[in-house]
Amino acid sequence: GESVGLHLPTLSVQEGDNSIINCAYSNSASDYFIWYKQESGKGPQFIIDIRSNMDKRQGQRVTVLLNKTVKHLSLQIAATQPGDSAVYFCAVAYGSSNTGKLIFGQGTTLQVKP
């Protein structure tokens, strides 16, 4: 079945540096991917998504890169701020494009040092 994994359980960066969080998925037929941010005591919050017909998508201070050849995606956060400290999840939609059931990875905890 589908599986989603993250490369590092914890990432520690200095405030102002760029952060890169990685994720791998197993199903080459997956065509929709999302990054979520989850702060303590809250539900996941949508950050950015990307479809398989794209390699890159940019938002405000965030960029998602998709490499379908090696089934890998990454989230880049520019000029990381203390408010970016949270757990980050990648998720893959399994089934019908962007409405299929979501398979989440295990999460990477981002710690921002002042």
Next chain:
Amino acid sequence: DAGVTQSPTHLIKTRGQQVTLRCSPKSGHDTVSWYQQALGQGPQFIFQYYEEEERQRGNFPDRFSGHQFPNYSSELNVNALLLGDSALYLCASRLRYRGHGEAFFGQGTRLTVV
């Protein structure tokens, strides 16, 4: 707009008991999905409801059941509770024909089974 609201926020149950968790979707949303998030893990999809019927289901036993009401609110029922059912239960809502990128999560219900 209150967003997605879940109740209760916390509860403690004894092994073997039954529990009902509730979710009110964001105003205007008609589709509700439930997820189980064990400590330190990513959310796992339980099932999705729209038009008062279960439409998709994850890999969860029949002890997990749900319901959606005409006002789109939803309940998650878990029978014969096991210690392993202890987790954060998340509800997410969206419009049926809109993708996960437009879904909102509630803050979750923390269930502890003792």
